[in-house]
Amino acid sequence: MRPDGILESLSAAVGPEGLITDPAECDFYAQDVYSKGPPPLAVIRPADKEALARAVGAATAAGVAIIPRGGGMSYTGGYVAPKAGALIVDLGRMNRVLDINPTDMTATVEAGCTWEDLRLALKPHRLRALAWGTLSGIKATVGGGMSQNGVFWGARDGVVVDGALRFEVVLANGRIVSTGSDFFRPFGPDITGLFAADTGAFGIKATVTLQLVREGAAFAYGSYAFDTADGFFKAMSGVAREGLASESFGFDPFLQAQRMKRESLAKDAKSLVNMMKAQGSAWKALKEGAKVVAAGRSFLDDAGFSLHLICEGRNEPAVAADLAEIERIVADAGGRVVENSIPKILRANPFPPVNSMVGPAGERWVPVHGFLPHSRLLEGWNRIQALFEANAAEMERLGVGAGAMLAAVSRSACLIEPVFFWPDNLEELHRRSIEPDHLAKLEQFPANEESRALVAHLRGGLIETFRGLGATHLQIARTYPLQEALDSSAWAILRTLKDAVDPDNLMNPGSLGL
Known part of the structure; x- marks a missing residue:
């Protein structure tokens, strides 16, 4: 079928308002946070599942590959097509x-x-x-x-x-x-x-x-500082094994410094008001709000690693007991208490604007991650630091910085997520996603192919490091090697399932390595 013929079929399936063919707009939908895909044939935005089904059927009957796109926040090539001419599917109108x-x-x-x-x-x-x-x-x-x-x-x-x-x-x-x-x-x-x-x-x-x-009826919040990675991981793993915190996350010294360069938490009036409302009583709200204002951004100045925890439960005595046990574990690991502004404000505003998808000065940003069992966290951390040390001179020369977010995700495993910052131009996806007033304050860097290439090299090295540790991953898409991690018979089963539901390999081809 000629391109104009398939476009007519797609327009009939989703309606003219659900079909985008403008090249610049199609280019926007083909970008993820880290990379840009080739030009798509078109973008469809169906209004319901029936229109979606009609459009997909029409496209694949014409041999057109389908690339599903979520909210656009991927950075692992999840909706970056392997070649030009694919159909990107955006479900932003199917939002009920x-x-x-x-x-x-x-x-x-x-x-x-x-x-x-x-x-x-x-x-x-x-x-x-x-x-x-x-x-x-x-x-x-x-x-x-x-x-x-x-x-x-x-x-x-x-x-x-x-x-x-x-x-x-x-x-x-x-x-x-x-x-x-x-x-x-x-x-x-x-x-x-x-x-x-x-x-x-x-x-x-x-x-x-x-x-x-x-939802929990009572909450308690704790923030703690550690001088060493060993103490940090010991505390985070100890809390996770006991199931004491609903959320448990932290930052290494570099990423912590990056976060504290951002606009002051205390100046964010919306965050402060919402945090105060979340405290339940007016007196408690005023008290907790005053603590946040007084702490400002300086409370982590002397911290190395920081750990932030939220206890959620049915009543105040229960969460207070959990927090008391957390503080015993933290003390045993050599940690100390610091002001708990970060978990309080994050929990009151759990989905803030995505301004942090770039660095505090407007640098490009991209993570890479791995999940490891508690027993391998410190070994994994040390291997990651060795990779950075081996490339330290080039990173300094090209302005590439790296830190890490760390989080407990179950009683058995924790997340290590190294994050890169480097001076480079922003894409349209960044400009549309970041709040306009925040974007206006950022430096506009020129394109920087050399720094970008170093980040790609380091990301590849980290993925190999994680593979050597037996790590697992989310957001596999086109970034993490699934086949190498699976038993060969398990991979054969996955391959057979793909052939059964998508015999022509037109549904997001290349994703998962399929």
């Missing part, structure tokens, strides 16, 4: 909360619903999703999270795909498949699980049904 069932503790949303919109819809019911999104949840979508996987809020309860009960998935042939029960998973082999964390390689999620849990 379809059902909230407080009796059965479930919610169903269209895949383009953001984590923030879901949170706001559930808040009047005092409910939230089991694992309820990443820090980019003001932009990131539920469907994108279920495809790429993610972790942060609700990490004690698992990664985001653990909260999925059922998907409606559009397959490459345009057929809509429901993966199972809307109140229990699994019923027999876990069909929902087959499509979870598939990075869109098996199909496009149209709707998602999630488990809900009751």
Whole structure:
């Protein structure tokens, strides 16, 4: 079929308002946070699952590859097509909360619903999703999270795909498949699980049904400083093994310094007001607000590593007891108490603007990550530092900085997420995502191919380092080597499943290495 013929078919499927062919606008949709894809044929923005199914069926019948795009916050090539002429699918118009069932503790949303919109819809019911999104949840979508996987809020309860009960998935042939029960998973082999964390390689999620849990009625917050990585990991792992914190995250000295260069938390009036409201009583609100103002940005000046924890429970005595046990673990690991502004404000404003997708002066930013068992965290950290030390001269010459976010994600594992900053030009995705008043304050760097190449080299080295440690990953997409990490027979099963649901390899080809 000629290109104009397939475009007519797509317009008929999604309506003229759901089809984008302008080259500049298509270029925007082909960019992720780290890289740019080749020019797509077009972008479709269907209004419902039926239109999505019609468009996918029409495209694949014409031999056009399908590239599903979530909220645009990926940095692992999740929607970066391997070659020009693909059809990018954006579900931003499919953003409704379809059902909230407080009796059965479930919610169903269209895949383009953001984590923030879901949170706001559930808040009047005092409910939230089991694992309820990443820090980019003001932009990131539920469907994108279920495809790429993610972790942060609700990490004690698992990664985001653990909260999925059922998907409606559009397959490459345009057929809509429901993966199972809307109140229990699994019923027999876990069909929902087959499509979870598939990075869109098996199909496009149209709707998602999630488990809900009751929001906590009481909270306690703790922040702690450590002089050594050994003490930090000992404390974070000890807290995680006991399940004492709903969220547990921290920063190494470099990333901590980068965060504290950003606009003062105390000057963010919205954050401060929301944090005060979240404290329950007017007196407590005033008291906690005064602490944040007094602390400003200086409370971590003398800290090496910092650890921030949130305890969530049914009543104040319960969370106070958890925090007391945390402080015993921290003291045993050589940590000390510092002002707890960071966890308080983050919990009150869980999905802030995504201004941190660039550095504090406007530098480019990209992470890479690995999940390791508690027993290998320090070894992993030391290997990462050795890689940076071996490249220190080049990093200094080219202005490349690296720090790390660290987080507990279960009783068995923690996340190490090195983050790179380097002087380079911003893309349209950055300019549209960052708040305009914040963007106006940033330095505009010229394109910097040499620094960008060094970051690519270092990211590759970190991925090899993580592979050598037996790490696992989220957001596999086109960045992390899945086949090398799997048993050969397990990979053969995955390959067979791909052939069954996408025999012509037109559904996000190359993602997962398939």
